Amino acid sequence: xxxxxxxxxxxxxxxxxxxxxxxxxxxxxxxxxxxxxxxxxxxxxxxxxxxxxxxxxxxxxxxxxxxxxxxxxxxxxxxxxxxxxxxxxxxxxxxxxxxxxxxxxxxxxxxxxxxxxxxxxxxxxxxxxxxxxxxxxxxxxxxxxxxxxxxxxxxxxxxxxxxxxxxxxxxxxxxxxxxxxxxxxxxxxxxxxxxxxxxxxxxxxxxxxxxxxxxxxxxxxxxxxxxxxxxxxxxxxxxxxxxxxxxxxxxxxxxxxxxxxxxxxxxxxxxxxxxxxxxxxxxxxxxxxxxxxxxxxxxxxxxxxxxxxxxxxxxxxxxxxx
Amino acid sequence: xxxxxxxxxxxxxxxxxxxxxxxxxxxxxxxxxxxxxxxxxxxxxxxxxxxxxxxxxxxxxxxxxxxxxxxxxxxxxxxxxxxxxxxxxxxxxxxxxxxxxxxxxxxxxxxxxxxxxxxxxxxxxxxxxxxxxxxxxxxxxxxxxxxxxxxxxxxxxxxxxxxxxxxxxxxxxxxxxxxxxxxxxxxxxxxxxxxxxxxxxxxxxxxxxxxxxxxxxxxxxxxxxxxxxxxxxxxxxxxxxxxxxxxxxxxxxxxxxxxxxxxx
Numbered sequence: 001x002x003x004x005x006x007x008x009x010x011x012x013x014x015x016x017x018x019x020x021x022x023x024x025x026x027x028x029x030x031x032x033x034x035x036x037x038x039x040x041x042x043x044x045x046x047x048x049x050x051x052x053x054x055x056x057x058x059x060x061x062x063x064x065x066x067x068x069x070x071x072x073x074x075x076x077x078x079x080x081x082x083x084x085x086x087x088x089x090x091x092x093x094x095x096x097x098x099x100x101x102x103x104x105x106x107x108x109x110x111x112x113x114x115x116x117x118x119x120x121x122x123x124x125x126x127x128x129x130x131x132x133x134x135x136x137x138x139x140x141x142x143x144x145x146x147x148x149x150x151x152x153x154x155x156x157x158x159x160x161x162x163x164x165x166x167x168x169x170x171x172x173x174x175x176x177x178x179x180x181x182x183x184x185x186x187x188x189x190x191x192x193x194x195x196x197x198x199x200x201x202x203x204x205x206x207x208x209x210x211x212x213x214x215x216x217x218x219x220x221x222x223x224x225x226x227x228x229x230x231x232x233x234x235x236x237x238x239x240x241x242x243x244x245x246x247x248x249x250x251x252x253x254x255x256x257x258x259x260x261x262x263x264x265x266x267x268x269x270x271x272x273x274x275x276x277x278x279x280x281x282x283x284x285x286x287x288x289x290x291x292x293x294x295x296x297x298x299x300x301x302x303x304x305x306x307x308x309x310x311x312x313x314x315x316x317x318x319x320x321x322x
Numbered sequence: 323x324x325x326x327x328x329x330x331x332x333x334x335x336x337x338x339x340x341x342x343x344x345x346x347x348x349x350x351x352x353x354x355x356x357x358x359x360x361x362x363x364x365x366x367x368x369x370x371x372x373x374x375x376x377x378x379x380x381x382x383x384x385x386x387x388x389x390x391x392x393x394x395x396x397x398x399x400x401x402x403x404x405x406x407x408x409x410x411x412x413x414x415x416x417x418x419x420x421x422x423x424x425x426x427x428x429x430x431x432x433x434x435x436x437x438x439x440x441x442x443x444x445x446x447x448x449x450x451x452x453x454x455x456x457x458x459x460x461x462x463x464x465x466x467x468x469x470x471x472x473x474x475x476x477x478x479x480x481x482x483x484x485x486x487x488x489x490x491x492x493x494x495x496x497x498x499x500x501x502x503x504x505x506x507x508x509x510x511x512x513x514x515x516x517x518x519x520x521x522x523x524x525x526x527x528x529x530x531x532x533x534x535x536x537x538x539x540x541x542x543x544x545x546x547x548x549x550x551x552x553x554x555x556x557x558x559x560x561x562x563x564x565x566x567x568x569x570x571x572x573x574x575x576x577x578x579x580x581x582x583x584x585x586x
Binding site: 011066069070071072073089091092094095097098099101104105106108110111115118119122123124125 | 331335336339340420422423425426428429431579582
């Protein structure tokens, strides 16, 4: 479905010192250097899988995504998506993929949403019956009915994003590339988009590669993650395995019937926060069960919850290790 | 649906939207027509100065020069109506990353990028230009023939293709430079050179304008209408236009190879 072998994408970048003198000098002589946006990245994604693509700003996520969609020509390495080489931009390939980028407009900006969808229908050559069926489904799932007659440019960010998703899926793509699809959306908007993508994947078996700064997007949709930093792939595997490998601790949140003195927690792990009768302990992963059992026998426990640290912290740990 | 029908249908939807949004501003349309008429009459009056004391310059009479000036306004009108609004948007396409979404569609990206927008305000400019050309033909007192009209239509089609190729080449450059505003001026400067028959210029300018090939924009179509075009030009003009079209398309494709996007 998606095969990436030793992908590298390098850019020749103009470099100049600050100041007027340097600016004038750059008119006659320019210094360039090679920026290695992506370097020796390899992975495969089978049909129907949802994969989260994580990394800090400038890590190479978008560049990789653009190589996979054929927008960028790889410097070296090979990319195959649905049996095609993306940068050849064959219509048979482009008809089966879609790209959604948060806060960017793919729909024609100056048209009402319904007309913009009609343009997409004509561009992707979708017949009337399947188009109607897809449109009806998307209008219902994304609650688009009130938006169809409005020009895309007058829609709010959340409304536009819902329309963008619909526009990107009207031709029922087999592979969906999502770059920060919930960027700038409020909590409700994020939840709606996540729920919709989960349903779309379940119903149509589409392969989805998703980049997001919101860990909620990734944890809600993807079991497998790719972690990239400074153009190099740092991790490829289950999100759970990532958590286990890079977080030797777990969080035990204890609610007592009445507050206990500080010495009562000795030997039960590190106290992270203490708010009256609610205490959060950081405990070694291997000793979690034993410590939880001791807590129940030695303290007046009302409730106990065991959690992994936030995935953001774990990702930070991955990059720190790197 | 065949490829051409599909392309025409999609551009039709885009153009309908452009017309619908721009006719809201009626004053722009009327003021543009008034300005175009003024500049055209001013150009015609300016040209008549050269003919005050002589009947012809380099073999061209005043009426014949009016045919060329009319053609210049007609072609420039087409450029302002279809090509310029799209070229102007190239900077934004590249800078804001909108080009990504045009490139990822299973549609000829060059056609979509170069023809999607329409400036309705200059809709009448080609008509006004052709009206001046017709006036020039009437003033020659010789009229024209069906064969001359057919040759003229053929040469004019080649001129439009040539101008389109020039615009696509500019767009290719805009992908690399991320600056199309100035390139719009360059494209206008090229067309501006065709305001007068190339025979009016001294050599080597005349030869350069024939090779570049500015002469194919207005001088040769006007010569066809006046019935004095060398017949071999009917073959040379499409060859030149086709070559320019192929070179511009190759330049466009090459520019896409080095396209880095907005946030790579």
